[in-house]
Amino acid sequence: MRPDERHNMGHEGPAAPRGVAGTGERYEADQPEPPQPQQPPMAPAPPVVGTLQALGQTNVPQLESNIYCLTIIGQIEGHLQLPPHNKTTKYEHILPQLVAAEQNPHIEGILILLNTVGGDVEAGLAIAECIASLTKPTVSLVLGGGHSIGVPIAVAADHSFIAETATMTIHPIRLTGLVIGVPQTFEYIDKMQERVVRFVARHSKCSEEQFKELMFKTGELTRDIGTNVIGPDAVKYGLIDAVGGLGEAIAELNRRIEAHREKRKRDVTVQ
């Protein structure tokens, strides 16, 4: 085969499709090339190409998963698009994904993987509230870090895990933008903070008082007020249900999916 002929194979110029000449069939340029009927080779293939059995492509095993894996990484981006050097999780993409996961009958459980430094309060709480109100089983796993607004997202799941080395920083909320130096500013921040505190207290075994104590602790963080809780400490304070890794998280999710199936089956038979 001459090089110019080989070049033609990938494209469909006026001469294409080869091999069905005379049948009057034409194909649109954007369509993938249909399988060509077997034809005697026009010229003997070069020895190197002829000996090739397969090209070096790995086969990724395709598995129809019944778990929807939601990864929350970097910054949780809110109303303001962050500069491009930030790695962000976009809440406006996550929220409809959760709607789709709840609606899609092929998805039976949701696994939330967290490694976030925090981000926008409104966006984080929106994601957390959505996760908490899903009817499908949810399990979260904190890896690396689940700081600040990552804490309510981690506790929003039905069952939460934290890796032994993962940390969670619990610190007070800071206001960005225009700060007006009146007592109302403080009250406003306090109110916003209260939303996070209440959510965490409602969705974990950590009480409001305990969480606030961690939040306002001094002498733990170098330049800030707050606490850094590592793996087993998060479980000790009741924030997270158990220390574990991916294996434990998936096993727990599968167990919950099974229980959820059983319950639905029972509900159907009762009706």
Place this chain on the structure above:
Amino acid sequence: MIHYAALPLELVFEGVETYRPDLVETRVGGVTMLIERTGPAEGRIVRLISPNPQDFLNPQFAPGTMVRFAPQWG
């Protein structure tokens, strides 16, 4: 807006004044989306605008994916 993060704010918002992406609203594969233009006919998906939640599960439409679209000038 309240930013609640463990990273220093100056690090997060560095360059926010000069960051002006060239955003185009267009339709790709039947879905309206906001694209950050990187060439005359290609760009990176910033946001989907779709009422169908299943579109958001499509990995081809994940934010950050490079797509080609009908060229727009002006």
